[in-house]
Amino acid sequence: MVTLRPWSRDDARFMAKAFADPAIRRYNGAHDRLGRPAPPLSIEDAEAIIDEFAASWRAFGAGEPPSGVAFAITEAASGGLVGCCGVDDWSKGDVAQFGYWIGPSARGRGYATRAVVLLTRWLFELGAARAFLTVEADNEASAAVARRAGFVHEGTMRAHSVWQGERIDVMWFAAVPHEWMMREQAEPT
Secondary structure (H helix, E strand, C coil): CEEEEECCHHHHHHHHHHCCCHHHHHHCCCECCCCCECCCCCHHHHHHHHHHHHHHHHHHHCCCCCCCCEEEEEECCCCCEEEEEEEEEECCCCEEEEEEEECHHHCCCCHHHHHHHHHHHHHHHCCCCEEEEEEECCCHHHHHHHHHCCCEEEEEEEEEEEECCEEEEEEEEEECHHHHHHHHHHCCC
């Protein structure tokens, strides 16, 4: 079981450590035009990112769409940080794009799937007409999370991204409220 909460500057050390992980740098970190990852985050870099999240939360609280808001994913029983999920964009057509990552020591325990379900429910409660995420084609673990969370693979965008100078395919997963709610209700609780 997981809970979602806004990030705090007290979480900067966890974020910086997580962004040293090769998988997070590969699939979630900032990349240059050739797909080379940015250097790992310092604690100060992580604090700056958390400050940006806080600014996005303030804008959302003032009536703006939730673009840029991010949640710390925590293990419910202990409150320990395990990862991140957040809204990358909310379009004028009420389409929400989001992403997620889980720290290396917490992978394989269902935290990402549960966080995606919670985030998707929240997005639909806010009025999203559609929620989607993109997954690089070789990221099988993330594609499995999307499927387990009730997202439909709608297609693969060929040569859509770059990693280390090589063009790679990106899969597109989406959910719409009516279909996703039917799927969620069919799940045992």
